[in-house]
Amino acid sequence: xxxxxxxxxxxxxRAKVSGRAEYIHNLRLPGMLYxxxxxxxxxxxxxxxxxxxxxxxxxxxxxxxTGEDIRKIIPVPYYGPAFHDQPILALDKVRHVGEPVAAVLxxxxxxxxxxxxxxxxxxxxxxxxxxxxEAKTSxxxxxxxxxxxxxxxxxxxxxxxxxxxxxxxxxxxxxxxxKAFAAADHVFEHTFRSQQALHLxxxxxxxxxxxxxxxxxxxxxxxxxxFVRMEIARLLGWQENQVRVKVPLLGGGFGAKVYxxxxxxxxxxxxxxxxxxxxxxxxxxxxxxxxxHPATFRIKSGVSKDGKVLARACDVTWNGGAxxxxxxxxxxxxxxxxxxxxxxxxxxxxxxxxxxNRTPAGALRGFGIPQLVWAYECHTDxxxxxxxxxxxxxxxxxxxxxGRPQATGTNMKDAAIEQVLDAVAEQMNWSAPFDRGTGVxxxxxxxxxxxxxxxxxxxxVAIVNVSADGSASLNMATTDMxxxxxxxxxxIVAEVLSLDAEKVRVMHTDTxxxxxxxxxxxxxxxxxxxxxxxxxxxxxxxxxxxxxxxxGLPEGSNYPISEIFQKRYGMQAGNVIGSGTYVPTYQxxxxxxxMSENVTPxxxxxxxxxxxEVDTETGKVKVTKLVNVADCGTPINPKIATxxxxxxxxxxxxxxxxxxxxxxxxxxxNASLADxxxxxxHDIPPMHNELVDATQxxxxxxxxxxxxxxxxxxxxxxxxxIDDAVGIRLTELPMTxxxxxxxxxxxxxxxxxxxR
Ligand code: MCN
Numbered sequence: 001x002x003x004x005x006x007x008x009x010x011x012x013x014r015a016k017v018s019g020r021a022e023y024i025h026n027l028r029l030p031g032m033l034y035x036x037x038x039x040x041x042x043x044x045x046x047x048x049x050x051x052x053x054x055x056x057x058x059x060x061x062x063x064x065x066t067g068e069d070i071r072k073i074i075p076v077p078y079y080g081p082a083f084h085d086q087p088i089l090a091l092d093k094v095r096h097v098g099e100p101v102a103a104v105l106x107x108x109x110x111x112x113x114x115x116x117x118x119x120x121x122x123x124x125x126x127x128x129x130x131x132x133x134e135a136k137t138s139x140x141x142x143x144x145x146x147x148x149x150x151x152x153x154x155x156x157x158x159x160x161x162x163x164x165x166x167x168x169x170x171x172x173x174x175x176x177x178x179k180a181f182a183a184a185d186h187v188f189e190h191t192f193r194s195q196q197a198l199h200l201x202x203x204x205x206x207x208x209x210x211x212x213x214x215x216x217x218x219x220x221x222x223x224x225x226x227f228v229r230m231e232i233a234r235l236l237g238w239q240e241n242q243v244r245v246k247v248p249l250l251g252g253g254f255g256a257k258v259y260x261x262x263x264x265x266x267x268x269x270x271x272x273x274x275x276x277x278x279x280x281x282x283x284x285x286x287x288x289x290x291x292x293h294p295a296t297f298r299i300k301s302g303v304s305k306d307g308k309v310l311a312r313a314c315d316v317t318w319n320g321g322a323x324x325x326x327x328x329x330x331x332x333x334x335x336x337x338x339x340x341x342x343x344x345x346x347x348x349x350x351x352x353x354x355x356x357n358r359t360p361a362g363a364l365r366g367f368g369i370p371q372l373v374w375a376y377e378c379h380t381d382x383x384x385x386x387x388x389x390x391x392x393x394x395x396x397x398x399x400x401x402x403g404r405p406q407a408t409g410t411n412m413k414d415a416a417i418e419q420v421l422d423a424v425a426e427q428m429n430w431s432a433p434f435d436r437g438t439g440v441x442x443x444x445x446x447x448x449x450x451x452x453x454x455x456x457x458x459x460x461v462a463i464v465n466v467s468a469d470g471s472a473s474l475n476m477a478t479t480d481m482x483x484x485x486x487x488x489x490x491x492i493v494a495e496v497l498s499l500d501a502e503k504v505r506v507m508h509t510d511t512x513x514x515x516x517x518x519x520x521x522x523x524x525x526x527x528x529x530x531x532x533x534x535x536x537x538x539x540x541x542x543x544x545x546x547x548x549x550x551x552g553l554p555e556g557s558n559y560p561i562s563e564i565f566q567k568r569y570g571m572q573a574g575n576v577i578g579s580g581t582y583v584p585t586y587q588x589x590x591x592x593x594x595m596s597e598n599v600t601p602x603x604x605x606x607x608x609x610x611x612x613e614v615d616t617e618t619g620k621v622k623v624t625k626l627v628n629v630a631d632c633g634t635p636i637n638p639k640i641a642t643x644x645x646x647x648x649x650x651x652x653x654x655x656x657x658x659x660x661x662x663x664x665x666x667x668x669x670n671a672s673l674a675d676x677x678x679x680x681x682h683d684i685p686p687m688h689n690e691l692v693d694a695t696q697x698x699x700x701x702x703x704x705x706x707x708x709x710x711x712x713x714x715x716x717x718x719x720x721x722i723d724d725a726v727g728i729r730l731t732e733l734p735m736t737x738x739x740x741x742x743x744x745x746x747x748x749x750x751x752x753x754x755x756r
Contacts, residue, residue, distance in 0.1 A: 016249075132317045198286060441613050452603070527700065
């Protein structure tokens with residue numbers, strides 16, 4: 001029976017609903033201490049003193065540790081995937097409110113918490129900058145010196161800069177935009193902004209470090225265990241094999257738990273006290289760890305009178321916060337898709353990653369793409385309306401089709417953009433008349449489409465171990481954070497070895513036994529690890545076939561695997577081990593022009609359609625229908641794949657209508673789930689979630705990534721629907737009732753006075 005394409009339940013479903021599934025928050029080790037953190041109260045300042053005496057004297061406190069204590073065992077205690085800019089605990093300076101400054105260790109977490117209150121830290125405050133555009137010219141410099149990490153092939157070009165807040169600038173030039181703007185019948189220019197928001201996995205960040213003899217084990221809720229091992233070994237000056245990283249299931253990650261988060265801290269603390277140490281953040285502390293980039297996007301298009309986009313200039317400024325994390329990659333990888341999935345001959349892109357004194361920003365489900373689609377799909381809709389061309393027709397006219405070059409020069413292949421657009425339009429019943437209402441409640445509808453390149457080049461390695469009874473287990477470092485990777489990888493092994501997927505055991509990451517993977521991020525696992533797993537299973541199958549031949553079984557016969565082992569070893573004994581490594585081909589963009597003939601192994605495509613009701617008296621927007629369509633090539637597990645679409649869309653709906661990290665003088669004023677609202681069950685509209693019938697020709701079994709695709713189009717689809725309903729164009733996220741009402745009143749010539 002075919003295993004790929006089966007909509008089987010998740011392999012771990014029973015363990016999850018019965019409470020037996022393994023999570024780090026439940027882990028307790030003998031002699032383990034809990035660490036609680038003192039966090040900076042100022043957004044930017046020089047550390048004058050940290051008085052830990054009172055805390056250290058409190059009964060039950062084992063140690064109080066500062067950055068200077070860490071420096072004694074790790075002389076250069078800075079980490080990061082792009083720049084080594086982040087200290088394990090603040091050193092010399094603090095750069096955002098909430099930055100960890102000191103840690104108290106105690107066997108009782110409540111004692112540690114109470115002792116934290118006794119630490120007295122004094123700072124000399126420095127001028128701070130919060131806005132990404134202001135940061136370009138601000139006198140306030142967040143980092144005096146920058147040291148590129150040099151870890152990843154695609155970030156090798158990062159330069160150490162001084163005297164500026166720019167972490168990375170990326171530029172692309174194609175054709176001649178200025179000439180094309182001059183020749184165009186119409187030129188449109190808009191600026192869109194998006195807010196700082198949070199991942200908020202329901203399992204907050206947590207890690208435990210357990211020191212051994214010249215050896216350290218880290219148990220962590222993390223999406224990139226192989227990187228964690230490398231980075232901790234680098235910090236300690238150890239060999240990789242002296243660090244063991246174990247990752248069980250995650251209660252969500254959404255990009256927050258990539259690279260090093262708490263791991264360097266627990267490692268350092270545990271090595272100082274020579275005992276296991278756990279750091280488990282509260283929900284509130286998540287506001288100070290990692291966020292979604294706020295962005296300002298200036299977009300300008302030259303359009304012919306019949307609606308062909310002739311030129312587009314994109315200027316995107318990303319607010320990376322206090323530490324770069326993976327922001328430079330967001331700036332570049334997402335930056336080059338800024339003109340949208342459109343066939344435009346003349347394009348210029350300038351994309352800037354800025355340091356500011358906010359909580360750092362990194363990867364959040366979509367890796368910058370939702371911020372871009374928000375801008376280019378609102379802009380596209382305004383143009384279509386101004387030119388009185390139907391928004392679907394306008395997009396069809398300009399869409400990037402198979403074989404045509406994207407802005408970078410890479411030819412489009414297997415990107416079902418038009419199919420996604422058509423499916424959204426069909427599900428929205430676009431060609432039928434639409435009742436916009438007449439009274440207080442007005443109705444409207446809108447659509448949007450977006451696309452994303454995959455991160456490249458990256459490596460995945462897998463091992464398939466076939467036992468003598470014919471069962472198989474899979475060793476890989478992909479983290480299942482809820483997206484269903486364990487299940488679909490088992491399906492791939494089962495497909496190749498003609499087993500039932502339910503019989504394949506997937507080992508959770510333990511870097512002592514699971515081989516390297518770049519990370520569970522950028523929706524890369526199904527494609528990259530999927531290939532590595534397929535290759536490992538094929539390798540095992542080839543070895544089994546060779547063994548069958550060796551014991552004299554006729555070629556092509558379908559003897560059960562267990563019988564081949566029986567014949568070979570005379571009993572139930574032995575193993576067959578297959579391994580597979582996958583690295584796609586890639587050409588890095590030219591430094592000057594930003595061009596590349598092979599910038600990504602596949603394109604992800606997602607589209608959304610929204611119907612809304614706008615209450616013109618209160619500004620409240622109710623989404624009454626949400627259509628989400630994505631192209632994932634072949635779905636390996638159509639049931640789980642569809643939940644990826646609904647989950648992504650609901651998350652995006654939160655960023656569209658509610659979620660916003662509010663800052664006042666650098667202080668986050670809504671750092672709790674009481675004040676920061678994510679969508680509840682009542683906010684979820686009737687939804688239609690669909691995967692188009694497509695194949696990724698270079699993908700494993702025709703598959704490619706999907707985990708982020710449904711986040712792309714929701715915000716602009718809702719904004720376009722609001723415009724359709726009441727004729728207002730919102731340019732900032734989230735679109736709260738207050739924003740809507742202000743815009744409505746401004747349109748009526750009765751603006752609400754600003755009392756903020
Ligand atoms: N899938 C499939 N067939 C395909 C593609 C995908 O069946 N052709 C299904 C599989 O169940 C697969 C899942 O979709 O496990 C996602 O696959 P893929 O797009 O390859 O993404 P990754 O496994 O690399 O997961 C990462 C991706 C990202 S980047 C974020 S962020 C994210 C996401 O997936 N975070 C999630 N989905 C999430 N889902 C949950 N529940 N929780 C998160 O934190």
